[in-house]
Amino acid sequence: MFKQITILAPGLLGASLATAVKDRQLADRNVIWARRAETRVACSDQSWCDHVTDSLEEAVGEADLVVVCSPVETIHPLVVRISPHLKKGALVTDVGSTKSLITRYCHTVIPLGRQFVGSHPMAGSEKSGMAHARKDLFCGKTCFITPLVDTDEKAVEAILRFWKELDMEVATVSPERHDEIVAHISHLPHVLASVLCSFLSTKDSSWGNFAGDGLRDTTRVAGGGAAIWKSIIEQNREEIVRAISQFENELQSLKSAIANSQSFDILNHLKRGKAYRDRLRSSQ
Amino acid sequence: MFKQITILAPGLLGASLATAVKDRQLADRNVIWARRAETRVACSDQSWCDHVTDSLEEAVGEADLVVVCSPVETIHPLVVRISPHLKKGALVTDVGSTKSLITRYCHTVIPLGRQFVGSHPMAGSEKSGMAHARKDLFCGKTCFITPLVDTDEKAVEAILRFWKELDMEVATVSPERHDEIVAHISHLPHVLASVLCSFLSTKDSSWGNFAGDGLRDTTRVAGGGAAIWKSIIEQNREEIVRAISQFENELQSLKSAIANSQSFDILNHLKRGKAYRDRLRSSQ
Numbered sequence: 118m119f120k121q122i123t124i125l126a127p128g129l130l131g132a133s134l135a136t137a138v139k140d141r142q143l144a145d146r147n148v149i150w151a152r153r154a155e156t157r158v159a160c161s162d163q164s165w166c167d168h169v170t171d172s173l174e175e176a177v178g179e180a181d182l183v184v185v186c187s188p189v190e191t192i193h194p195l196v197v198r199i200s201p202h203l204k205k206g207a208l209v210t211d212v213g214s215t216k217s218l219i220t221r222y223c224h225t226v227i228p229l230g231r232q233f234v235g236s237h238p239m240a241g242s243e244k245s246g247m248a249h250a251r252k253d254l255f256c257g258k259t260c261f262i263t264p265l266v267d268t269d270e271k272a273v274e275a276i277l278r279f280w281k282e283l284d285m286e287v288a289t290v291s292p293e294r295h296d297e298i299v300a301h302i303s304h305l306p307h308v309l310a311s312v313l314c315s316f317l318s319t320k321d322s323s324w325g326n327f328a329g330d331g332l333r334d335t336t337r338v339a340g341g342g343a344a345i346w347k348s349i350i351e352q353n354r355e356e357i358v359r360a361i362s363q364f365e366n367e368l369q370s371l372k373s374a375i376a377n378s379q380s381f382d383i384l385n386h387l388k389r390g391k392a393y394r395d396r397l398r399s400s401q
Numbered sequence: 402m403f404k405q406i407t408i409l410a411p412g413l414l415g416a417s418l419a420t421a422v423k424d425r426q427l428a429d430r431n432v433i434w435a436r437r438a439e440t441r442v443a444c445s446d447q448s449w450c451d452h453v454t455d456s457l458e459e460a461v462g463e464a465d466l467v468v469v470c471s472p473v474e475t476i477h478p479l480v481v482r483i484s485p486h487l488k489k490g491a492l493v494t495d496v497g498s499t500k501s502l503i504t505r506y507c508h509t510v511i512p513l514g515r516q517f518v519g520s521h522p523m524a525g526s527e528k529s530g531m532a533h534a535r536k537d538l539f540c541g542k543t544c545f546i547t548p549l550v551d552t553d554e555k556a557v558e559a560i561l562r563f564w565k566e567l568d569m570e571v572a573t574v575s576p577e578r579h580d581e582i583v584a585h586i587s588h589l590p591h592v593l594a595s596v597l598c599s600f601l602s603t604k605d606s607s608w609g610n611f612a613g614d615g616l617r618d619t620t621r622v623a624g625g626g627a628a629i630w631k632s633i634i635e636q637n638r639e640e641i642v643r644a645i646s647q648f649e650n651e652l653q654s655l656k657s658a659i660a661n662s663q664s665f666d667i668l669n670h671l672k673r674g675k676a677y678r679d680r681l682r683s684s685q
Contacts, residue, residue, distance in 0.1 A: 243678075259611040288611060301604055302612045308617040308655065309593055311674035313636040316651040318677035320585055325681050327543040327572060328586045329523040332681070334618045335590040337679040343671035350667055354659055361656045365649065367600040371592065372645045375638055383634060387627035390595035393602035394527075394623040397609050397616070 120283065123148040123180035124196055125173075127160060129242060130212045131186030132250035137283050139165040140252045150176035158245060174202045182279065184236075185211040190348040196233065203231045210236045211275050214299065215352035216263045216292040224265055232272035235263040235292060237299070238285060238390040243340035260285040261299075263292040300356035305364060307346060308357065310339040402566065407432040407464035409457075409479055411444060413526060414496045415470030416534035421567050423449040424536045434460035443531060458486045466563065468520075469495040474632040476631055477506040481518065487515045494520045494560050498583065499636035500547045500576040516556035518578060519547040521583070522569060527624035533619040544569040545583075547576040584640035589648060591630060592641065 122144040124131045135147050149169045151157045153203045160169040170176050177183050184193050192211045203209065209227060213219050213235070222234035227233040237258040242249060260280040264273045273289070280287050290298070314336050317324070325332075350357055374382035406428040408415045419431050433453045435441045441518035444453040454460050461467050461483045469476050476495045487493070493511060497519070504519035511517040522544040526533060533534070544564040548557045557573070564571050574582070598620050603654050609616075634641055 124596060180570075239611060241613070241615075257611060261611070286610075291583075298605075298608050298611060301601060302616050303606050306597060306616050309597060309652075310619055310678075311671055312652045312655055313593060313648065314592060314674035314677040314681075315655075315670050316648050317585060318673050321582075322680075324582050324586050325677070326570075327523060327545070328523070328544060328681060332523075332586050332590050332621045334621045335594055336674075336681065337618045337680050338615045339674045341675070343668055343675050346671050347664060347668045350659055350671075351662065351664065354662065358656060358660045361652065361659075364597065365601050365652065365656075368593070368596045368645065368649065371599075372642060375634055375645075376642045378532055378635065378638065380631060380635065384627055384631045386599050387595050387630050389602050390598035390623045391625070391627050393598040393609070394594075394620050396606075397598075397620065398613060 118279070119144040119181040121146045121148055121180050121182075123150065123176050123183045125150045125176065125183065125185045126187035126191075127151055127156065127247055128186060129245050129247070129249050130238070130240070130248075130254070132163075132165070132247040133240075133252065133254035134186065134212070134283075135163075135165040135182060136252040137255060138212070141282055143279065143282055148176055149398045155248070156313060177202050177207070178204065180204070180207055182275075183207065183209045185209065185213075188345050188348055189213040189215050189219065189352050189380075192219050193226075196223045197226050199390055200226050200228055200231070203228065205230045207231045208272055208275055209233045210262075212236060212238055212281075214303065216295040218352050219262050220265065220292040225269070232269045234268055234272055234276040236276060236280065237261040237263070237295065238280065238283075239299075239303070240285075241341075243338055244340050245345070255280075256284040258285055260287050261295050262287060262289050263295050264289065265292070274396070296353050296356050300353055300360045303358045304350065304353055304357050307338050307341065308350070309364070310336045311346070311355050313319065314339045402563065403428045403465040405430045405432060405464050405466075407433045407434065407460050407467045409460065409467065409469045409483075410471035410475075411435055411440065411531055412470060413529050413531070413533050414522070414524070414538070415468070416447075416449070416531040417536065417538035418468060418470065418496070418567075419447075419449040420534055420536040421539060425566060427563065427566055428466075429583065432460050432464065440531070457483050462487050462488065464488070464491055466559075467491065467493045469493065469497075470634055472629050473497040473499050473636050476503050477510075480507045481510050483512050484512055484515070487512065489514045491515045492556055492559055493517045494546075494563075496520060496522055497636075498587065498633045500545070500579040500682065502636050504547050504549065504576040508552070516553050516641060518552055518556055518560040518562065519579075521545040521547070521579065522564065523583075523587070526568075527622055529626050529629070539564075539567040542569055544571050545579050546571060546573050547579050549576070578639050580637050582643045584637055585588075588634065588637055588641050589644045591622050591625065592634070592645060593648070594620045595630070598623045604684070
C-alpha cells in the first residue's frame with residue numbers, strides 16, 4: 118500500500134501500529150523515529166522496525182505516510198519540525214485523542230503538495246509503552262478521521278483506506294464534532310474514574326482491599342498516565358467542562374431523588390442507565 | 402460441615418452458592434426454596450439441588466444453616482416468615498448488599514436459641530439469574546460479616562468458617578461501618594456508572610457505537626438490575642447521599658481546575674487518582 122511508513126514516537130500505539138502494518142504488509146519499509154536512545158535500541162531488535170533513527174529529516178524524507186504517535190501536546194510541534202523535510206505527495210496523520218487544535222494547527226504548517234489528515238483510533242489501554250504493543254490493538258475499534266473542508270480528497274481517501282486495512286471502523290467527522298463526541302464517551306468517563314479514585318484515596322486505605330470487580334472495572338482507565346491525560350484534558354477543555362457540568366446536573370437530580378426517597382424517580386434513572394448500557398453491550 | 406443447608410431464592414448468588422457448597426461438600430443436603438414454579442422446575446434438574454420446595458416451613462424445618470439470597474427488601478420479610486419454623490441451634494444469614502437495616506431487623510425477630518449473622522459476599526455480576534451461576538463466583542473475594550455486640554460468638558465463628566471454606570476473605574465489621582464502606586466502594590461507583598449512562602442516553606444515540614473499552618468497562622455495572630439496585634440504594638440512603646455529596650465536591654474542584662487551565666492542579670488530581678488505582682490493581 119505504501120513504500121515507506123514512518124512512525125514518530127513508538128509508545129503503545131506507535132509500536133502496535135508498526136506491528137500491525139508489518140503483519141498486514143501495508144508498507145515495504147517501516148521507519149521509526151524515537152527521541153530516546155534506549156527506545157531506539159529496543160526498536161532495533163524488533164521485526165516490525167526496518168530502520169530506526171533520531172533524525173527527523175532522515176526519518177521522514179522518503180516517507181509516503183508519516184504517523185505521529187506522540188502525546189497530544191507534542192503532535193503539532195513535531196509536524197512543524199518535519200514539514201520542511203516531507204517529500205511531495207507525502208501524507209501525515211496522527212493518533213491524538215483530541216482533534217480541533219491539532220488538525221487546525223497542522224493543516225496550516227503543512228507545505229503545499231503534502232497533506233495532513235487528523236486521525237484518532239479509539240484504541241489503547243491504561244498500560245503504556247512499547248512493551249504492551251499488540252498487533253490486534255486496533256481491530257474492530259472505531260477510528261475517527263477529521264479532514265477539513267479544503268483537505269485533498271485523495272489524501273482523505275488514502276488515510277481512510279489505511280485504517281480500514283487495520284480492520285477499524287472509520288468515522289469521518291469535523292474536528293470540532295470529534296472533540297464533542299469524545300468529551301462524552303471517553304474524556305468524561307476518564308475524569309469520573311479519576312475523580313472517584315482521588316476521592317476514595319482520602320478515605321480509609323484498607324477499603325480498597327474489600328473492593329469487588331465493580332470498582333476495579335469502573336476505575337480501570339484512571340490507571341492511565343497522568344501527564345498524557347492532563348494534556349488531553351487541556352486540549353479539549355471547553356467540551357469537557359461542558360460535559361462535566363451536564364453530568365453534574367444529572368447526578369444532582371438522582372441524589373435529590375435518593376435523599377427524598379422518591380422511589381419512582383430513582384428507578385427511572387437506573388432504568389434509563391441500564392437501557393443505554395444494554396445497547397452498548399449488544400453493539401459489540 | 403452442615404447436615405442441611407437451605408438456600409432461599411436461587412438467583413445468581415443463591416445458585417452459585419449452592420453449586421459451591423456441593424462442590425466443596427459443605428453440606429450433606431442442599432434444600433432450595435423458590436417462589437416461582439418455573440424456578441423450582443429448573444432447580445429440580447440441577448445436581449446441586451437435593452430437594453426443592455415452595456413451602457418455607459418444609460424448606461427450613463431441618464436446616465442447620467439458612468442463607469437468604471433474595472433482593473435486599475425481601476430479606477427481612479422472609480426471615481420473619483421462617484422464624485417460627487427454625488429448629489433449635491439453626492443459623493440464618495443472608496447475602497444482601499446493605500446491612501444496617503437488615504441486621505437490626507432480623508436480629509430482633511429471630512427466636513431464642515436461633516441466630517442471625519448478616520453477611521455480604523462482595524461477589525456478583527451485572528448478569529442476574531440462575532443461568533449465570535458459577536461455583537467459583539466467591540473465590541478470592543471479600544465477604545463482610547456484621548454481627549451485633551450480643552450475637553452469639555459460636556454462631557459468628559460458624560458463619561465466618563462457612564465463607565472461608567468458599568475461599569473468601571472475611572472481614573468482620575459493624576453493620577453501620579459496612580454500609581459506610583460499601584456506599585463508597587460499591588454503591589457510589591454504581592450510581593456514577595448509571596448516571597453516566599442515563600446522561601449519555603440524552604445525547605446522539607450513534608455515539609455509543611464509537612465507544613472504546615474505556616466506556617464499556619467504566620459503565621459495566623450500570624447493566625445491573627434496576628429494581629434490585631433501587632432497593633439497595635434506598636436501604637443505604639444516608640451513606641450514599643453523603644458519599645455522592647463528597648464526590649461532587651471533588652469533581653467540582655477538578656472541573657474548576659480544568660476551566661481555569663490550572664495545569665498543576667489537574668495533574669495533581671490525575672496523579673492522586675492513578676496512585677489509588679495502581680494500588681487497587683496490585684492488591685489483586
